[in-house]
Amino acid sequence: MNIITTNSLCKQYGTALRVKDLDLRIPKQVVYGFLGPNGAGKSTTMKMILGLAKPTKGSIQVFGKEVNAKNRIPILKHVGALIESPSYYGHLSGAENLKIISMLKGLPDKEIDRVLKIVRLENQKNKKVSQYSLGMKQRLGLAGALLGNPKLLVLDEPTNGLDPAGIQEIRELIRSLPEEYGMTVMVSSHLLSEIDQMADHIGIISKGELVFQDSLSVLHKQSTxxxxxxxxxxxxxxxxxxxxxxxxxxxxxxxxxxxxxxxxxxxxxxxxxxxxxxxxxxxxxxxxxxxxxxxxxxxxxxx
Structure with a gap:
């Protein structure tokens, strides 16, 4: 079963067609690398999947159900997301920031300690976020997305701006999620080298159009x-x-x-x-x- 399916998905802003006839097929319990140059339409596509932007044309199915105004909220209860740069209250601790999110989601406090352990921030949970490094802030953003143990995780450029050590930490964490927690992860990047080390399946978008979609091994076979x-x-x-x-x-x-x-x-x-x-x-x-x-x-x- 495909966790995400889109059919002829389009998004137009004014006269500019940012996403054109996109047919995504994202299998269950894989890391799906959504790859393309800056401005190719990756973030716009992810926002449409999450209901943050309305498609101009086409349809989106998540967990086999069409995403629309009526069922968007029930579907999103099983989805975690980190789109662009995460925002925080710098004067609060990491745990306090997560407490706010968990309250909005109606989750118990034990969820906070669980996700902090997954992203290896349990020893910094009482530290003010303003004192966190960029890598720690990204991991805290991931922790927020992991609250409630979602079936699907949508991550937009999660390694952007990180140093090599931070990139490796996030990469290893993402790689572990399907096997250890049964999640499907859709992760976007303009860095081919990152997706190569992270993903099982890959979709390449260029100027709003899907130009390749298959397993990463199929892409490697083109390297004759x-x-x-x-x-x-x-x-x-x-x-x-x-x-x-x-x-x-x-x-x-x-x-x-x-x-x-x-x-x-x-x-x-x-x-x-x-x-x-x-x-x-x-x-x-x-x-x-x-x-x-x-x-x-x-x-x-x-x-």
């Missing part, structure tokens, strides 16, 4: 390896390869051949040399995820 050969007589070697029925591509000063077993490659190179190929360099190449992202979105990827 090639053998790059550079010679002093490329035109002659290209003709030899055509005569041998070998498929190849020309890229700058290199001929790119399909990856084959070492022995077969040895025989192929030996044959080319015997026929007069002046080979000066042989390299093994593969597209990394950044290259694939660039091809899919047609934009520069943030690293």
């Amino acid at each position: 390896q090639k053998i790059a050969i550079r010679t002093l007589n490329n035109q002659m070697v290209a003709k030899m390869l055509q005569e041998q029925g070998v498929s190849f591509q020309v890229q700058e000063d290199y001929l790119l051949l399909p990856k084959i077993a070492d022995q077969a490659l040895f025989e192929q190179i030996k044959t080319l040399l015997e026929k007069g190929a002046k080979i000066i360099r042989i390299e093994e190449r593969s597209k990394n995820l950044e290259d694939i992202f660039l091809e899919i979105t047609g934009t520069a990827v943030s690293l």
Whole structure:
């Protein structure tokens, strides 16, 4: 069962179409990475899923139920969210901030200690939030989203602005949630390297349109390896390869051949040399995820 399904979801502001015909399929108990350049429509999509923005067109189902004005609140009782930067009362402690949220949700006080332990803030719960580091504030925001043990967690750029240590902490926490707590996590980012280390499934959005959606392993399979050969007589070697029925591509000063077993490659190179190929360099190449992202979105990827 898909936890989130959207059909032809659109959002228009004035004459600008920010989200166009989006068909999301987010499976149960996975980390779903929602990836795209800044301004691609990630936050707008998440706000529509949470009922914070009204779709111009299309439909949204969460837990198999269509999100509308009548059932939005019952559905959201099982959803935790952290959209953009979390806000706090700086003069209150972490526990006191969570107390306010738990009271609004009608939850018992024991929930506060439970979520503080999950985000590893139990030893700083009585410290004023104004004295928290940025990483601690992000973890407190996650704790607030985890109150009530939601089935679905929607996180918008949760590692934004954190140092490497803070990023690793949040990443490890998110990775643990499906297995340890049975949650489904939808997490957005413009950082491909982050999603690669965090997600099971991935959706890539560009200019409001979904350009890729599948498991992360399927995306990795697009990173096919090639053998790059550079010679002093490329035109002659290209003709030899055509005569041998070998498929190849020309890229700058290199001929790119399909990856084959070492022995077969040895025989192929030996044959080319015997026929007069002046080979000066042989390299093994593969597209990394950044290259694939660039091809899919047609934009520069943030690293």
